[in-house]
Amino acid sequence: MALVLPRHDLARRSPVVALILVLHGAFLYLLATGIRFDLPRVPPPLELVEVPALARPAPPPAIAARVVAPAVDPRRPIGRPPYPAQSARLGQEGLVRIGACVLPDGRLADVQLATSSGHALLDEAARRHLSRPGVRLAPGTRDGVAVRMCTVIPVRFTIADR
Numbered sequence: 001m002a003l004v005l006p007r008h009d010l011a012r013r014s015p016v017v018a019l020i021l022v023l024h025g026a027f028l029y030l031l032a033t034g035i036r037f038d039l040p041r042v043p044p045p046l047e048l049v050e051v052p053a054l055a056r057p058a059p060p061p062a063i064a065a066r067v068v069a070p071a072v073d074p075r076r077p078i079g080r081p082p083y084p085a086q087s088a089r090l091g092q093e094g095l096v097r098i099g100a101c102v103l104p105d106g107r108l109a110d111v112q113l114a115t116s117s118g119h120a121l122l123d124e125a126a127r128r129h130l131s132r133p134g135v136r137l138a139p140g141t142r143d144g145v146a147v148r149m150c151t152v153i154p155v156r157f158t159i160a161d162r
Contacts (some may be wrong), residue, residue: 004086012105016146019077023027025063045151046086050158065142065143066141066142066143066144067140067141067142068140068141068142069140069149069151070102070137070138070139070140070149070151071137071138072138072139073106073136073137074135076136076137078105078129078130078135078153079129080128080161081125081126081128081130081155081157082125082129082155083162084121084122084125085157086121087119087121087122087125087157088159088162091159092117092119092121092122092157093117093122093157093158093159094117094118094119094122094156094157095115095117095154095155095156095157096115096116096117096122096123096126096127096154096155096156096157097113097114097115097152097153097154097155098111098113098114098126098127098130098152098153098154098155099111099112099113099114099150099151099152099153100112100130100150100151100152100153101148101149101150102137102139102140102148102149102150102151103139103148104139104146104147104148105136105139105146106137106138106139107136108130108131108135108136108137109148110150111127111130111131114152117157122157125157126155126157128155129155130155136145137151
């Protein structure tokens, strides 16, 4: 007994059957001619090699500039930022690093987040605290003259110190 399909089904299925036959033919051709896949090679692990430092001649004393980085002014301590209440309830702690440029008069400019603590509330509290108008640092100096210098200020939030 032969299976007889109505003509309208044959017309609809013939492109699918043709595609299957073409794919099988391509697969058999690849098998007959030798199919080969090159897997990417894993590079060997890196070895740390200590390179001796190149000896650079010291600049002449007249050219060498004495640079002192900005620091906390002991006369004007920054203080701790207020701990966000929601962060304390959630047990969030971390170290926020705030980047800022210290102007020659000690004011901070371009205060922005350098490294996140992983908690947006702590990051924003630290940035807001250092952006206050009264916050000042001892400015950086070059050859004894106060100049604009950028620095990173770490702010640690721990619940025990709250």
